[in-house]
Amino acid sequence: MYLYAAAQFRAVRENLGPSNNVMFTCDNLTKRYGRVTALNGLTLDVEAGVVGLLGPNGAGKSTLISVLLGQTQASSGAARVLDMDVRRSSRRIRRRVGFMPENDCLIPGMTGTGYVYYCARLGGLSHGDAMQRTHEVLDYVALDEARYRPAEQYSAGMKQRLKLAQALVHDPDLLLLDEPTNGMDPHGRLVMLALIEDLGNAGISVLLSSHLLPDVERICQRVVMLGAGEMLASGNIDEMRRPHPTRCAVNYVGPADGFAQRLRERRVEVLSGSNGSLEIELPAENEQRSVFEAARDAGVSIRGLHPQRSSLEEMFMAAIRKQQKDHKPQDGARQA
Amino acid sequence: MSDAGTIHSQRYQRWSGKRRLGRWTWAAMLISGLKLRIRDARNVVLLIPSAGLMIAAATFFYILMLLEQLAGSPRAQGLYDFVFNFLRVDVSSVGSLAAFRSVLWRSVFSFMMKIELFYLLILIARLGPSLIADDLKARALPIYFARPITPLTYLWGKWLTIAVFIALGMLVPNLLALFFGTLLTGGLPTWAETLGLALKLGVVGLAAALVGGLLILALSSLTSDKRFVAVGWLAVMLLPALAQRIVNKTLSEDVTNTWLGSLSLPGNLTILMDRLLDLRAGWESSGLPAEAFQAALGRPVDPMYPLIVLSVVTLCAGLLCYRRVLRFCRAAANL
Numbered sequence: 001m002y003l004y005a006a007a008q009f010r011a012v013r014e015n016l017g018p019s020n021n022v023m024f025t026c027d028n029l030t031k032r033y034g035r036v037t038a039l040n041g042l043t044l045d046v047e048a049g050v051v052g053l054l055g056p057n058g059a060g061k062s063t064l065i066s067v068l069l070g071q072t073q074a075s076s077g078a079a080r081v082l083d084m085d086v087r088r089s090s091r092r093i094r095r096r097v098g099f100m101p102e103n104d105c106l107i108p109g110m111t112g113t114g115y116v117y118y119c120a121r122l123g124g125l126s127h128g129d130a131m132q133r134t135h136e137v138l139d140y141v142a143l144d145e146a147r148y149r150p151a152e153q154y155s156a157g158m159k160q161r162l163k164l165a166q167a168l169v170h171d172p173d174l175l176l177l178d179e180p181t182n183g184m185d186p187h188g189r190l191v192m193l194a195l196i197e198d199l200g201n202a203g204i205s206v207l208l209s210s211h212l213l214p215d216v217e218r219i220c221q222r223v224v225m226l227g228a229g230e231m232l233a234s235g236n237i238d239e240m241r242r243p244h245p246t247r248c249a250v251n252y253v254g255p256a257d258g259f260a261q262r263l264r265e266r267r268v269e270v271l272s273g274s275n276g277s278l279e280i281e282l283p284a285e286n287e288q289r290s291v292f293e294a295a296r297d298a299g300v301s302i303r304g305l306h307p308q309r310s311s312l313e314e315m316f317m318a319a320i321r322k323q324q325k326d327h328k329p330q331d332g333a334r335q336a
Numbered sequence: 337m338s339d340a341g342t343i344h345s346q347r348y349q350r351w352s353g354k355r356r357l358g359r360w361t362w363a364a365m366l367i368s369g370l371k372l373r374i375r376d377a378r379n380v381v382l383l384i385p386s387a388g389l390m391i392a393a394a395t396f397f398y399i400l401m402l403l404e405q406l407a408g409s410p411r412a413q414g415l416y417d418f419v420f421n422f423l424r425v426d427v428s429s430v431g432s433l434a435a436f437r438s439v440l441w442r443s444v445f446s447f448m449m450k451i452e453l454f455y456l457l458i459l460i461a462r463l464g465p466s467l468i469a470d471d472l473k474a475r476a477l478p479i480y481f482a483r484p485i486t487p488l489t490y491l492w493g494k495w496l497t498i499a500v501f502i503a504l505g506m507l508v509p510n511l512l513a514l515f516f517g518t519l520l521t522g523g524l525p526t527w528a529e530t531l532g533l534a535l536k537l538g539v540v541g542l543a544a545a546l547v548g549g550l551l552i553l554a555l556s557s558l559t560s561d562k563r564f565v566a567v568g569w570l571a572v573m574l575l576p577a578l579a580q581r582i583v584n585k586t587l588s589e590d591v592t593n594t595w596l597g598s599l600s601l602p603g604n605l606t607i608l609m610d611r612l613l614d615l616r617a618g619w620e621s622s623g624l625p626a627e628a629f630q631a632a633l634g635r636p637v638d639p640m641y642p643l644i645v646l647s648v649v650t651l652c653a654g655l656l657c658y659r660r661v662l663r664f665c666r667a668a669a670n671l
Binding site for chain 1: 346347348349350351353354355356359360361364365368372375470471473474475476477478479480481482483484485486665666667668
């Protein structure tokens with residue numbers, strides 16, 4: 001009786017949705033496949049929102065998604081998704097999560113409508129609801145008249161949008177997107193990013209796994225960087241983008257040629273320039289004085305001098321390099 | 337909205353409907369599987385012979401009904417010959433055929449089901465291989481296992497799909513033939529006689545669906561190329577039947593007739609089928625001389641051998657496809 005009541009209480013609590021604003025949490029999560037460690041003591045709390053999941057091939061991104069969906073049991077540690085334990089409530093989690101795989105995953109012989117309807121039925125929707133939602137999400141992803149054509153005939157962009165539709169059809173609270181812009185042309189990519197951004201605004205949490213860092217930078221508020229199954233970095237992108245120690249942007253008024261010349265004389269490298277602004281590299285940290293001296297000599301007035309922030313790609317590469325550097329001595333010791 | 341915002345005119349609308357926990361997802365899989373296969377005209381054409389089998393069996397019952405009425409008359413000789421040609425039973429010396437109706441009908445079904453087993457061989461080779469292989473080829477498994485579907489639910493949905501076609505090829509024609517035969521023969525006593533037979537036909541149909549369905553699922557889970565699955569299926573079914581011929585020639589009859597059933601799965605199913613229909617006891621109690629019905633009976637094999645073979649094959653096939661699907665489920669995010 002007590003166990004039944006406890007199970008009912010848990011089910012009701014879990015159906016109410018996330019009690020706090022957390023997308024998922026991992027506590028010392030480890031997953032081993034034989035001798036290979038895919039996830040190594042991963043501990044992180046990821047808040048709701050649009051979050052990027054970055055990492056090189058073999059970093060453990062797909063394994064993490066698999067564990068979060070409850071498809072794979074972790075070797076040790078714990079994980080919670082939408083405040084539900086992945087071990088005990090994997091089916092409840094999957095009811096509220098939408099997954100867009102990297103590969104096509106289209107069922108041969110099905111039209112776009114048939115495919116999304118089928119996915120809706122697999123997600124537990126009744127016939128009427130499934131049909132209604134199918135057309136709603138196909139309208140949303142703009143597969144208008146094409147929805148009645150066999151899905152195999154779709155272009156790469158249409159296939160990606162169809163895959164997004166199937167992930168959305170049961171209106172999940174969390175979307176796991178694996179390379180959603182893969183193989184898309186620039187316009188299609190923008191469309192997909194706009195859709196994901198809109199979904200984030202509609203209150204759906206999105207975990208975006210991608211190798212295309214500009215895409216992540218464009219729509220994600222936060223990122224989680226993985227490398228060799230370990231967390232390299234995580235947090236708000238804007239906060240993570242550190243000011244560059246020597247690279248600055250200068251806004252000025254006055255003759256450009258003379259100013260650039262004076263800067264070079266003071267060993268300041270001019271990286272690029274456009275109307276009224278220059279991107280420069282100082283000879284050393286805290287050498288901004290050289291810029292003001294060059295401006296005085298060239299007769300230009302400085303309107304702004306901002307240290308440049310590193311891009312997501314630079315941050316990512318720095319994190320990878322740091323991990324490799326940290327691991328090298330250990331590897332050497334192990335070999336010795 | 338960004339510059340790409342024109343693609344959708346309205347923002348995403350949340351939905352507040354009810355999502356069930358996937359209790360009926362197998363039904364969705366079944367309906368989708370049936371629709372996909374029936375959409376292909378060649379598959380529909382392949383299902384037509386099952387109607388032919390049903391008509392043939394019903395015609396047989398009609399002829400037996402005529403024989404009951406014409407028994408002893410010289411006009412019945414042609415019908416006696418017809419029955420003998422197919423059932424290998426000489427019933428011309430039987431006084432009242434109505435008294436042996438039950439065993440005669442069982443003989444008809446035994447004969448029909450042997451043809452149906454061969455027909456199922458082709459039907460399954462055509463419709464079964466794509467069940468899991470196509471999902472593997474299209475890498476479609478993540479759409480199942482990212483939803484509240486367990487490997488068992490997935491297998492259940494797939495098995496039901498092929499089981500429906502196996503039923504359409506065997507159980508449904510048999511039951512319809514029984515129904516029409518009963519209608520043609522008429523009378524409440526006929527209904528009482530045929531009710532038990534319907535149950536036995538159901539058991540045979542279920543056994544065929546279990547063995548055939550699980551075996552083709554197991555083969556289908558091994559590769560993403562359905563052609564290999566079809567070839568594998570035909571090899572598993574036909575090669576042992578050829579080997580059986582060699583065994584029958586090399587081993588003494590004492591061995592093959594007592595404990596060694598059949599090397600082929602359809603052969604073992606046939607032995608069990610005949611045992612279930614109880615033809616031997618039926619004809620022996622008919623009072624006919626043994627030589628009048630001996631040709632209609634199969635080898636008197638101990639049913640334990642085919643029962644063990646079929647059970648082991650079904651169990652192994654079930655375990656194999658479950659393990660494979662479990663593996664796919666765990667790797668779904670990487671597929």
